[in-house]
Structures are given as C-alpha cells and as structure tokens.
Amino acid sequence: MSGETSVRDLAVSVYVVPTDQPEADGTLEWSRTTLVVVQPTAGDRTGLGWTYGPAACADLVDDVLRDVVVGSDALDVPAAWTGMIRQCRNLGRPGVVSMAVAAVDIALWDLKAKLLDLPLCRLLGQARADVPVYGSGGFTTYDEPTLVRQLEHWVGELGIPRVKIKIGESWGSRPDRDLARIATARKTIGPDTELYVDANGGYTRGQAVRMAAAWDEHDVRWFEEPVSSDDLVGLAQIRDRVFPDVAAGEYGYDIAYFERMSPAVDCLQADVTRCAGITEWLRVAAVAAGHGLEVSGHCAPNLHAHAAAAIPNLRHLEYFHDHVRIENLLFDGALPPTGGAMHPDQGRPGLGLVLDPSAAEPYRRR
Numbered sequence: 001m002s003g004e005t006s007v008r009d010l011a012v013s014v015y016v017v018p019t020d021q022p023e024a025d026g027t028l029e030w031s032r033t034t035l036v037v038v039q040p041t042a043g044d045r046t047g048l049g050w051t052y053g054p055a056a057c058a059d060l061v062d063d064v065l066r067d068v069v070v071g072s073d074a075l076d077v078p079a080a081w082t083g084m085i086r087q088c089r090n091l092g093r094p095g096v097v098s099m100a101v102a103a104v105d106i107a108l109w110d111l112k113a114k115l116l117d118l119p120l121c122r123l124l125g126q127a128r129a130d131v132p133v134y135g136s137g138g139f140t141t142y143d144e145p146t147l148v149r150q151l152e153h154w155v156g157e158l159g160i161p162r163v164k165i166k167i168g169e170s171w172g173s174r175p176d177r178d179l180a181r182i183a184t185a186r187k188t189i190g191p192d193t194e195l196y197v198d199a200n201g202g203y204t205r206g207q208a209v210r211m212a213a214a215w216d217e218h219d220v221r222w223f224e225e226p227v228s229s230d231d232l233v234g235l236a237q238i239r240d241r242v243f244p245d246v247a248a249g250e251y252g253y254d255i256a257y258f259e260r261m262s263p264a265v266d267c268l269q270a271d272v273t274r275c276a277g278i279t280e281w282l283r284v285a286a287v288a289a290g291h292g293l294e295v296s297g298h299c300a301p302n303l304h305a306h307a308a309a310a311i312p313n314l315r316h317l318e319y320f321h322d323h324v325r326i327e328n329l330l331f332d333g334a335l336p337p338t339g340g341a342m343h344p345d346q347g348r349p350g351l352g353l354v355l356d357p358s359a360a361e362p363y364r365r366r
C-alpha cells in the first residue's frame, strides 16, 4: 500500500427503485425500495457502501457523521465507527441512526480493503469459501402461478436448496390461505429442498403454535418472526413447542438487542445495513457464538457476502428478491448464488462492487 489514507471526502446519494410488482408480507405492503449510497475517498481510492434505509439517512450522514469521518484514517475503521456512535448519543441509536452509520461503516471497510488492494473477505480473514444462501420472496401479493415461477427459478434454474415464503396475513379471516400457499410451495420444490416461512410477527403466540401443527406434514424447517420480535417471551415459548427453528433479529440495531434476543431463538438474524455496519455485525456474530447460536444474514446479499465468509458460525444469507434485483441492476460485480452459495470474488478489491452510473441515474433522487 502507498499513499494517503486520510478520508478527504464523503459523497452521499439516494436512489429509489420501484418493485417489479406489488409486494407485501404478513404485516406490511411496499412498492419501492430506497438506497442511501455512501462513497468515501482516501488517496486515489473510493469506497462504496449503502443502506436500504430512508433518504433521511443521507441527511444524517451530512449533518452528523461527515465531520467525524472526514479526516479520520481509513485504515482505522473501528475508530471512525466509535466516533460516529458517540456523535449520535442524543439522537437515538435504533432506526435511521444505525442505518446511516451502517452505510458509512460498510463504505469504510470497502475503502480500507481497496487501499490495501485486498478483497474484503481476505482483509477480514475467511472462515469459509462458500456462503450458503436461501431464496427469499414468496410475497403474499403473489398469485399462485407467480409464486410457483419464483420457487422454480430458485430451485430449478439456480440450484438453491433452501427457499422462504411470506405468511401470517389476514389470520382472522383466512389462515387457510397460509396453509394452501405452504402446500403449494412444498409441492413445487419437492421433498429435498428446505422450506422456510416468515410471518413477520403476524401471529399471536397461540396461533403460531397451532399453525405449525397444521402444516406439520410439509416439513417446514424455519419459522421466522412467528410473533413480534419484541415478544421475547413468546418467541421462546414457541421455539420450545414447534418443530422448525425459530429465528428473528432483523430489527436489531445494536449489540445489546442481540444479547437480549439470543436466549429466545434458535438462530439470530442480523442485517449489516441496519446494525451499524460490518463492525457491529461481526460483534453480533460473537454474541451469537457465546449463546451457541448461528447467524443468518438478513437481505442485502452482496453487502453481507464478504463479512459472512469471515464468521465461523454462519448459517446462511437471505437471497432476497427485491435486493437481488436492485443489486444486479445497479452494481457491476454482484455475486451469483449458483448451486446455493455465493463465493466472494478473490480477484476484485473490497466488496468487488462498482456502482454503474448510467444504470443508476434514472433512479437517483439526490
């Protein structure tokens, strides 16, 4: 390595990408996804990171984080991270704050790896060459042919041996629809592919246990957020009573959240774009290991791949339909999941991703 390592600039941009069709899970509907992209520069290298958070994250980067990061040494990412967290003390750590810090932290790790001319997984040190993924989508808005087509794409065309669909909608009137969609999924993927479901907190404790009994014949292996992630007692009770692994953690914004949740689940989910970046995500993995748990990366597969390769207790990454579509659309170097795993590119520095300006421009909002 040679040259200047002091961060001299921090560019921020916002992109809004519409979904390819209406999307919903058990408790939320959406029609677009926002990315806040951060690009710090040191010497002649520019880092790249982003969060899937609201445009307000960009204002927070400009108003609060910029002064901490510009002038910091790009090789000392934990120092910049600590400075950012300290600067946000009075703002409230969960939510927008942690998402904004995440975008900057990821970009700084990418920048450091580029300055050292290493793939990020090599800078962090690899625990594994393969990063297993599971296909994730199966939105409640899909009609049956659309659901079947998506499942066949993941399993048949890409060879992914694990898939997840959304459930937990309209419990009061139509629990039968959840059961019918689970049956359709199992029939489509055959007996050898793992089937996962995500209720996004849509059930009560009792409903979750009864539903798991009702779908028993379909061999569901993963029951995500059967009840609200805020109901740790409920998660633990359900985990003790159903066959599938109970998982949660996607709304975790700090390490203390994961410490509290660990005794209640079979697998911790953590999202690098929400939990203040790679710095904290690696520490969350250590918290999980201390509880004898594995970690599953939540969404944003191309932002997780290198960090995921660095932890011994990885279960898998979520190959989430929306984010896969966006990452393939906007970034050169997005990794394929062929055969059910991503393999961080050993021939490109950092995350191995390059924002394609001409592809991204139509979606740019600032």
Ligand SMILES: [Mg+2]
Residues within 6 Å of the ligand: 198, 200, 224, 225, 250
């Ligand atoms: Mg989920």
